Amino acid sequence: MDNKSSLTGFSSLAIHGGHEKDPSYAHLVPIYASSTYVYDTAEQGMRRFSGKEEGYIYSRWGNPTMNEAEQKIAALETFGLSMEVKGILHASGMAAISTLMLAELKSGDKVLSHFSLYGGTEELIHRILPNLGIGSVIIDLRDLNKAEEAMKQDPSIRMLYIETPANPTIQCVDIEELTKLARKYGLIVACDNTFATPYLQQPFKYGVDYIAHSTTKFLNGHGTAIGGILLGKDIEKMTSNVTKVHRLLGGNSNSFDAFLLINGMKTLEIRMEKHCHNAVEVANYLDQHPAVAKVNYTGLATHADHYIALKQMRHPGAMLSFELKEGLQGGIAFMNKLKMCVRTVSLGTCDTLLSHPASMTHYSVPKELREKYGITDGLIRMNVGIENIQDIINDLEQSLSN
Structure with missing residues (x-):
């Protein structure tokens, strides 16, 4: 079933999106509690590891339960949009943001952001990234003139990172206009969409490169599991460098939390x-x-x-x-x-x-x-x-x- 093209309602996608028929005909995706996966032959294992054959290898790298959650959120974030994105489920929102930062920034780069941010993100930017030689420029991004001036004056700025609405002052920044400015100066644009969820706001509509969520919050909706997701529209980059950074950092989700997330999203x-x-x-x-x-x-x-x-x-x-x-x-x-x-x-x-x-x-x-x-x-x-x-x-x- 092509969930993106055949379903016309958001709730239908939230319920059925990303779901694939289970080999044992389970109604709901099972909790795949296996840490690893087996191969019929050594040659099949070689094809899996080389990327020539799709299939599961190790649950730190993904499994069917986690994959359904990833596909469902990707479908919701692109509902009504003619585009494809890839999502990678993480152990927390902070794990997803860490993957983003370390996959896209290197020593000498800077991230441009605003004052009102989630405390964990703020600490990551100010306490962890500087140790890696990654700096930051923090201004009021609601002032587009200030935003452009910062981009123009400092060529070491590599990423524009926004959170809207922001925590806890509920400030909003203009995603579309800031993204236009970022494109003008060749910046990567990432948006934390946790507060809004894809039901209220779709940053990909305005041209951002990445969306991050703490799935712990509204997506799960019941306070039962910690989780996060990073979604990107550059499929090649998401399946290569971003995936590699994610796997090596080890901030993977697990099948039980993914199962709770999937069922939470249905409502x-x-x-x-x-x-x-x-x-x-x-x-x-x-x-x-x-x-x-x-x-x-x-x-x-x-x-x-x-x-x-x-x-x-x-x-x-x-x-x-x-x-x-x-x-x-x-x-x-x-x-x-x-x-x-x-x-x-x-x-x-x-x-x-x-x-x-x-x-x-x-x-x-x-x-x-x-x-x-x-x-x-x-x-x-x-x-x-x-x-x-x-x-x-x-x-x-x-x-x-x-």
Whole structure:
């Protein structure tokens, strides 16, 4: 079955995409728990290792369960687009981003990115890559003039790396315009699409070279497995150099986590619709609350990147953050009062998750540096879940009350 050409709906692709008939006629792809695979003859083994014959060799290099997850996500990211991409499943989003960086950057190169990034990505750029002679240029990429000036002035910039919407300030950058600039100066373009998912945003539509996801989040949707994927449109490069780097770094996924991911993705569309509907309601509620100083949600016309989000996203999404007027102590008090909503990091699960960066994920970061990135003492990040909307608002209301 040609899943890309014969299916016309996103949900159909999320359910059936990437699936191949199992030799034993299992309805769902089995969990292939074998570490290695056998050959009928020595000659067949030679053909497999030389690449002359397709087939599985070693599960660090891939297996049928992992392959279905890769093909399904690749199909979703290119839904409605006339193009082919290849995905490589990883043990985590950070493993996927590490493969990307080490496959495409060498000593003397630089990566151009922006201030509001996932903390792990930021640390990779600032703590790990410099040891390999790879530098960075960090600017506000929402200013296209600044972006072009950086590209023009520094020929050592090799990659443009963007994350939109970004974590935790929900900033958005213009994928299409930045990619046009990057093409002008011969840069590779990579985009972290975790917050949006392919249901809300398809960066390949705007010409990017790579997309990365933490599949742990909305793609899995249930908080049951860690994972990541790197997708690229240069098939030859993905099957050669990128695959080689991935295999040698050892950041491979496994069949059990891939199985959980596959089944989570089958409800991606209906989950995202409910997530997004609830997020709009929550954002409007918080925007009117006297204890809240500011709401960061691109669905609000007051958000600085509202029109960029409208341009490239199907919906503003399920993630938002808001600043409490009472600062650090107000944030701690609010978090302690929550009853139904969950105090934790991460995102993308069916339940509503809230974190207070100043006292949790960014506790060790100096205040002045946090605030430079828009992470104030009273900032709360919120993954709006798919519970009954009134129950979410009721919990917020009692937690915000004095």
